[in-house]
Amino acid sequence: MSLKTGAMSIGHQATGGAEICFVERDVFDLAKRFLERQVRCVDALWAAMQERDFERIRKTGHDLKGSGGAYGLDALSYLGTELENAASAQDGDLVELLLATLEQQLSAIELRVAAIGQQEIATQVSAVAGSTT
Amino acid sequence: MLALGRSTMRVALLEDDPNQSELLARWLEMAGHRCHAFDKGAELLRDLERETYDALILDWTVPDVSGVEVLRRLRQKLRHHTPVLFVTARQQEEDIVNALKQGADDYMIKPVRRHEFLARVEAVARRTRALTPENSSFETESFRVDMQTRTLTKNDQSLELTTKDFELATLFLRNIGRLMSRGHIREMVWGLDANVTSRTLDTHVSRVRNKLGLTPETGWRLAAVYRYGYRLEQLNKPRPNIPEEE
Numbered sequence: 001m002s003l004k005t006g007a008m009s010i011g012h013q014a015t016g017g018a019e020i021c022f023v024e025r026d027v028f029d030l031a032k033r034f035l036e037r038q039v040r041c042v043d044a045l046w047a048a049m050q051e052r053d054f055e056r057i058r059k060t061g062h063d064l065k066g067s068g069g070a071y072g073l074d075a076l077s078y079l080g081t082e083l084e085n086a087a088s089a090q091d092g093d094l095v096e097l098l099l100a101t102l103e104q105q106l107s108a109i110e111l112r113v114a115a116i117g118q119q120e121i122a123t124q125v126s127a128v129a130g131s132t133t
Numbered sequence: 134m135l136a137l138g139r140s141t142m143r144v145a146l147l148e149d150d151p152n153q154s155e156l157l158a159r160w161l162e163m164a165g166h167r168c169h170a171f172d173k174g175a176e177l178l179r180d181l182e183r184e185t186y187d188a189l190i191l192d193w194t195v196p197d198v199s200g201v202e203v204l205r206r207l208r209q210k211l212r213h214h215t216p217v218l219f220v221t222a223r224q225q226e227e228d229i230v231n232a233l234k235q236g237a238d239d240y241m242i243k244p245v246r247r248h249e250f251l252a253r254v255e256a257v258a259r260r261t262r263a264l265t266p267e268n269s270s271f272e273t274e275s276f277r278v279d280m281q282t283r284t285l286t287k288n289d290q291s292l293e294l295t296t297k298d299f300e301l302a303t304l305f306l307r308n309i310g311r312l313m314s315r316g317h318i319r320e321m322v323w324g325l326d327a328n329v330t331s332r333t334l335d336t337h338v339s340r341v342r343n344k345l346g347l348t349p350e351t352g353w354r355l356a357a358v359y360r361y362g363y364r365l366e367q368l369n370k371p372r373p374n375i376p377e378e379e
Contacts, residue, residue, distance in 0.1 A: 026163050027156065034152045062194065066222040067152040069244020077244050 019105070021073060022114040031111055034071050038064070042103050049095055057095055058087035075105055142166045142187035142258055143317055147177050147203060148220070149195040153243070157190065157220070157250070164251050167325055174198025178206060183361060185314040186215055188258045191237075193221035193228070201232055208236035216257040220245055273306055274352075274367070276345070285345075292344055297322060302341045305355065305365040314362040338363055 023031045041060060048056045064080025079102050086094040144161055148154040149172040158168040169186070171177040175197045177189075189207075191200035198206075200219065207213040219232045222243040229240050238257040241250065270279045277286045283299055285292050294302060300322045304313070315334060322337075323329045338355065347353040347365065354366045 027159055030152075030155050030159055033155070037152060059194075062222055063150040063152070066243030067150055067156070070153060070156055070246075074244075 018110045019075075019108045020110045020112055022112050023072065025113050028111065028113050031071055034067065035106065035109060035111065038076070038102075039106055042099060042106065045099055045102075049092065049099065052090075052092065054087040054090050054095075058084050061085075061087055073109065076102070079105065141321065142254070143185075143320055144168050144188050144190060144254065145177060145180070145184075145186045146170045146190045147174060147195055147200055148172065148190070148192045150192075153192075157245075160247050160251060161254070166254075167320055172196070174200065174203045178203055181207065181213065183314060183316075185312060185317045185362065188254055189215050189217045190254065191217060191219050191221075193219065193223050193232070201235055204232065204235045204237060216260065218254055218257050220250070271307070273309065276306055278303055278306060287345060294341075294344060297337055298341050298344065301337050302345055305341070305363070309365050309367055312358060312362060312364040316362075318362060 021031075041064075045057055045060060048054075048060075061080045061083030065077050065084060066080075068074065068076030068078075068080050079098060083095065083098050083102070086098055144166055146154060146157055146161075146168055148157065148170065151172075154170050154172065158170050161168040169180075169184075171180065173196050178198060191203060193200040200221065204217055204219075207215070207217070216238045217236065219237045219240040220243060221228070221232075221240075223229075224242045232240055238260060239253050241253060270277070270281065272278070275288050277289075279285075280303075283296075285294060285299060285302055301318070304318065304321050315331060318338075319327065319329050319334060335357075338357075341347070342355045345353075347355040349368060352368050354368055356364050356366055358364060
């Protein structure tokens, strides 16, 4: 199990094909809505790709870069950055590859309410870090 | 859920991405602050002509008027001194320098993290005004406010105040020299959802003025700014941090 201390997703673990993300209770509803929006957004991005509307793809990538990480989903933030760059360069092949990756990533994410607080997670991370050095 | 030792702030947020906007607003609210979100620069500028905030959080890339243009107009045309924190995905050095030169007080690159974000918002607000924690007692000239017993004394004489009058008086005494909009006052004293008429607000202000003796003869003026709000002035002292919209 890997642990991380994001602002919202306070830990995650990969189990089989699923990426389980632990989210603080007070923002869980927002995280859920965020993921639902991203799923709809991918459909819109495929449509934008059909029309070679790179500006729209660039803007969406830009937003994902900012919001993905804030929700503690760093992989989405990274894909947002790559999408923004590929769209700026009008590289259609790369955009399609990134959209397919994003789609796959979104379908793998499973949100769970974190049962422990950030402080405890941080303590565990320190303990894990200490035991591996 | 207001953390002990913190002061409630009224914050305006300019952010066009709903995912980001909802999250930042929730973080602020969970920390006990009040957040007003805008997704267009022009809307925020219009609002700032009649409202005051303790801090502004601006994204750079938003529809119509960009965050940096909002900041430029705010500082140059409106001479608005509200502290500004930039929260943007733009990370080029020239962008950061540009925002700071236009008058931003701090700059954060997205993605932002909850506790750092809240700490920075509170830090920029603290830099431009004495942000006294809400549960802390304080003194100013002849007034002493005891937040534990919720009493206000003037020259060691206890004043008889209703709960709302006490809160209103405390708000003014914490913000001497600062113009505060009616919306700002209403929200800080009566809360976000309260339906308080202008007349009710004026009545309370008038009562506070009389009970505290805030008159030029005593070195104070609780001035009404037409269609905007109120400002408590100490007549023998220069006014710090005053927007000049009126």
